Amino acid sequence: TFVVTENCIKCKYTDCVEVCPVDCFYEGPNFLVIHPDECIDCALCEPECPAEAIFSEDELPEGQEEFIAINAELSEVWPNIAEKKDPPADAEEWDGKPGKLQYLER
Numbered sequence: 268t269f270v271v272t273e274n275c276i277k278c279k280y281t282d283c284v285e286v287c288p289v290d291c292f293y294e295g296p297n298f299l300v301i302h303p304d305e306c307i308d309c310a311l312c313e314p315e316c317p318a319e320a321i322f323s324e325d326e327l328p329e330g331q332e333e334f335i336a337i338n339a340e341l342s343e344v345w346p347n348i349a350e351k352k353d354p355p356a357d358a359e360e361w362d363g364k365p366g367k368l369q370y371l372e373r
């Protein structure tokens with residue numbers, strides 16, 4: 268399965284949702300997650316993310332392992348998103364900033 272990782276927080280560009288053939292993205296206030304049981308591993312979303320926040324669970328960068336559980340948990344409670352929307356006005360400022368997990372809104 269594919270996993271949305273930390274750099275999506277406060278960037279949330281949503282380019283990823285447009286290409287997903289099974290619409291398995293779910294949206295929170297400032298982050299998106301992938302439902303692990305619905306993702307078919309097509310890999311289409313990975314190159315679409317301008318923030319490079321999407322990885323296969325087998326190729327997660329070091330320190331991003333906890334996002335496997337975060338995607339599984341929040342995809343059960345957040346609403347589905349299948350259409351791109353405007354990112355936050357300050358998305359570019361946050362792109363690449365370390366330590367964003369503390370800002371994750373649930």
Ligand code: SF4
Nearest residue numbers: 287306307309310312
């Ligand atoms: Fe959707 Fe494919 Fe990305 Fe899984 S890998 S979230 S199925 S686009």
Ligand code: F3S
Nearest residue numbers: 275280281282283316
């Ligand atoms: Fe997030 Fe990248 Fe999608 S920033 S919303 S994973 S395009």
